[in-house]
Amino acid sequence: MKRLLRFLLALFILGALNSAFADDDNSSACPSPTPPTPTGLDPSKVNLAIYNNLPGIQPPTLDLDGRDLSAEGLSMVNTAAPAIVLPGMPTVAPTPQPFPSPAPQIP
């Protein structure tokens, strides 16, 4: 009986110490000012200004905080989206024009 009590006391102290150290770890941990960006991702490569002239077209979803993008990526493809107009492309059959000479006009 005495041995059992000493064993339980040791377990209790051990648990208390463990909790104390765990709390210390949490309190001493510095909060990260920005979420970790995954390896290989450089958000500056995405020029969001381009999308301003493309109504209805969304830029890529980037993993900026290290989350698991799998569900979002699969959902993006699984969701049946209605057809939209490709910006800049004629919506009716275009009429052929004379070939531009000497150079085309840049839209």
Added chain:
Amino acid sequence: MKNYIDVDGLWDSGSPSIRLFTKFIPLIASSFALLFANQQARGDDVFPFPGNETLFDSQNVEGLNNHLRLSFALYTPSTPANPSGVYIGARIFVVNANGGAQAQCAPDIPDFNGNGDFPFIFGQQDGNTTVAFWKNDGSLTVWCYNSAGKLISSVHYGPFSNAHLASLRFTQSGNIALHWQSGANADSSSHIAWLIGEYGQIITINGPYGPYLNTSFLEILDQKNDNQQWTWRSPPVFTSSSCTTFVWTFKGPNTAGHYVSVVTASLGPL
């Protein structure tokens, strides 16, 4: 483990059962160490193939960083009704220059069309892997995995009511050249070119151009320096003695993704 060393004194003065328990701590710790070491070693040279799917090597691509991207087609198990199984998608592995398995890309690329279309795959210089795949509705999806196989970007373009994807090709620098066409016939259609990057982001937009009288559309080529060339031929039916090939070279895309100058070259008749 260091935290627990401080309590050794208490435990040493305790019962034999506690002392026995403390003797097992190094054994338990070493077992975990061995387990993780084995997992690490397995990760270097073993592919974690699933047991309930049949895998066939479908395509291999060497990336710009000399790491191989292996793509395996995923099939359902063989059944009497369908002995060869049903294609359900593709799984990509990255193999480093020494031949060791580096990563398994996740998630797998599903076969949304049910017709066995394989995705386009490109290994980037930075270790990323870009894949492009499409649905029967004409929409296009671009995913990018990093060197650890983690999905880091996803984008979906289309479907479009006034255009379809006429061609998709990876450029030498790892971008994707997309050619949108307004109708079924290239010569009577308008054309728009997008250059998109490794995350699927749009880099440049060019067009629309065409259709032109008595002129045939040939192709759009993207160069390594992001210049873009459009090629036309007039008259449409080729004869070396009468045809002229026109090449437009677009230069210097601006921050809005539009080219700012164009040079025309005309070749022929020969």
